[in-house]
Amino acid sequence: MGLFYHIGKYFLLLFRVFAKPEKFKIYYRETIKEIDKLGLNSIWIVAVISVFMGAVITIQTAYNTDNPMYPKYLIGLTARDTLLLEFSSTIIALILAGKIGSNIASEIGTMRITEQIDALEIMGVNSASYLILPRIIASVIFTPFLTLMSMIIGIFGGWVAGVSTGVMTTQDYVYGIQYAFIPYYIVYALIKIAIFAFLITTISAYHGYYTSGGSLEVGKSSTKAVVHSSIFILLFNVILTQLLLS
Amino acid sequence: MIEVKNIAKSFNGVPVLKNIDVLFEKGKTNLIIGQSGSGKTVLLKSIVGLHDIEQGKVIFDGTVFNELNFKDKKEMRKQIGMLFQGGALFDSATVEENVMYPLNMFTELTYSEKRDRANECLKRVNIINANQLYPAEISGGMKKRVAIARAIALNPRYLFCDEPNSGLDPQTAILIDDLIKEITVEYNMTTIVNTHDMNSVMEIGDKVVFIYNGAKWWEGTRDDIFDSENEELNKFIFASKLSQKIRDLKNRH
Numbered sequence: 203m204g205l206f207y208h209i210g211k212y213f214l215l216l217f218r219v220f221a222k223p224e225k226f227k228i229y230y231r232e233t234i235k236e237i238d239k240l241g242l243n244s245i246w247i248v249a250v251i252s253v254f255m256g257a258v259i260t261i262q263t264a265y266n267t268d269n270p271m272y273p274k275y276l277i278g279l280t281a282r283d284t285l286l287l288e289f290s291s292t293i294i295a296l297i298l299a300g301k302i303g304s305n306i307a308s309e310i311g312t313m314r315i316t317e318q319i320d321a322l323e324i325m326g327v328n329s330a331s332y333l334i335l336p337r338i339i340a341s342v343i344f345t346p347f348l349t350l351m352s353m354i355i356g357i358f359g360g361w362v363a364g365v366s367t368g369v370m371t372t373q374d375y376v377y378g379i380q381y382a383f384i385p386y387y388i389v390y391a392l393i394k395i396a397i398f399a400f401l402i403t404t405i406s407a408y409h410g411y412y413t414s415g416g417s418l419e420v421g422k423s424s425t426k427a428v429v430h431s432s433i434f435i436l437l438f439n440v441i442l443t444q445l446l447l448s
Numbered sequence: 449m450i451e452v453k454n455i456a457k458s459f460n461g462v463p464v465l466k467n468i469d470v471l472f473e474k475g476k477t478n479l480i481i482g483q484s485g486s487g488k489t490v491l492l493k494s495i496v497g498l499h500d501i502e503q504g505k506v507i508f509d510g511t512v513f514n515e516l517n518f519k520d521k522k523e524m525r526k527q528i529g530m531l532f533q534g535g536a537l538f539d540s541a542t543v544e545e546n547v548m549y550p551l552n553m554f555t556e557l558t559y560s561e562k563r564d565r566a567n568e569c570l571k572r573v574n575i576i577n578a579n580q581l582y583p584a585e586i587s588g589g590m591k592k593r594v595a596i597a598r599a600i601a602l603n604p605r606y607l608f609c610d611e612p613n614s615g616l617d618p619q620t621a622i623l624i625d626d627l628i629k630e631i632t633v634e635y636n637m638t639t640i641v642n643t644h645d646m647n648s649v650m651e652i653g654d655k656v657v658f659i660y661n662g663a664k665w666w667e668g669t670r671d672d673i674f675d676s677e678n679e680e681l682n683k684f685i686f687a688s689k690l691s692q693k694i695r696d697l698k699n700r701h
Binding site: 224225228312313316317318320321323324325326327328 | 493496498522523524525526528529530532533534536537538539549550552553554608
């Protein structure tokens with residue numbers, strides 16, 4: 203019962219979010235601000251995690267395939283496919299759920315409990331659309347760039363780790379990342395991250411928008427936003443993989 | 449003029465407003481008074497449509513506000529200004545940007561025209577040299593005044609104030625009261641103020657409505673209030689020793 207109640211309320215909120223904006227110019231300006239806040243500010247964390255994950259994937263693959271039967275280029279190939287298929291979309295989405303999901307929920311939640319949302323409503327502004335739509339557009343537009351960046355940096359991290367530890371040569375790695383390359387994997391990852399970004403933004407905004415009470419509830423909303431976004435990312439990962447790769 | 453007809457509201461089956469009828473007059477400061485938890489804020493928020501009422505009508509100069517569709521309600525709200533208890537200023541915007549917000553959203557004025565109007569409103573509430581400060585950098589009294597400036601930026605016909613004096617020292621509270629009173633007369637607005645501050649009642653209460661336990665218990669003017677024989681109202685008004693002394697002095701003369 204509770205689940206259906208929340209699903210219904212979530213879709214009713216989305217219905218309000220996608221209403222015609224009061225002024226496109228203001229929404230455009232807000233979207234640019236959100237790209238800066240949610241997107242550009244996430245570059246650093248995505249880059250750091252990607253370089254280390256690329257390195258770890260490469261080293262682990264190297265140690266698990268330490269057999270003369272396996273060609274060395276397999277290390278590069280495994281690192282590439284792991285990054286393209288899962289890490290740069292799903293794992294990055296889970297990290298972003300923690301970073302931007304909690305940010306969205308706490309920001310909107312605080313606006314709710316300090317009556318800033320009521321103030322918007324009183325002025326005749328569609329607060330749901332004004333607060334949520336720019337965030338959705340910003341994250342859906344920008345996260346695919348983060349994913350592409352993560353792929354490149356992750357592969358670079360793998361190369362640095364592989365060569366510096368001596369588990370393979372540059373030639374093996376470069377051959378491996380080019381071997382049996384399927385460009386559709388990139389499209390698959392970009393579709394996934396765009397959908398994950400939509401889920402993170404809307405689920406977090408939902409929890410923030412319907413916060414009631416005080417600062418304690420803002421914290422709870424923020425936690426729920428991260429947990430629920432993560433669950434839905436994992437659920438949709440299965441669904442999208444089946445739909446896009448089968 | 450705002451007419452409230454037989455409105456009721458409950459939360460989780462607990463009645464909070466019980467069949468309230470009241471008329472708020474234009475060009476006057478209409479006060480809703482009552483103890484904390486009596487239903488004042490719910491009444492105010494029900495009138496402006498932030499809470500959906502379960503029965504009755506809220507009529508703004510002949511228009512039944514609570515029966516309007518979403519679009520018409522949005523249009524109507526452009527004529528409403530509201531001062532919230534904490535000010536409800538946008539944290540990420542400066543004082544000037546806060547006042548310019550409704551102008552940005554609903555007018556086609558140029559940037560300099562909007563800035564001029566914002567400065568005019570800020571000057572009206574005696575905010576000078578604070579335009580570029582953020583809400584976190586100004587005092588509680590200033591926040592309330594900026595919120596009033598934002599509320600009047602679009603020349604509204606109706607002004608609602610939810611506990612405008614809460615958390616303010618008596619001197620600043622009187623300044624805010626005077627400002628509300630002056631603006632009401634200047635713009636010929638229908639103003640409704642929620643308060644439990646007896647100073648406000650005596651300073652600006654053209655009309656006073658006493659809410660007790662979710663129902664309208666008494667209504668009259670500030671001059672009638674001391675002569676009222678309503679037991680609950682008297683308990684509320686004469687709760688402090690100061691007001692008891694004032695009553696005794698008045699009775700002696």
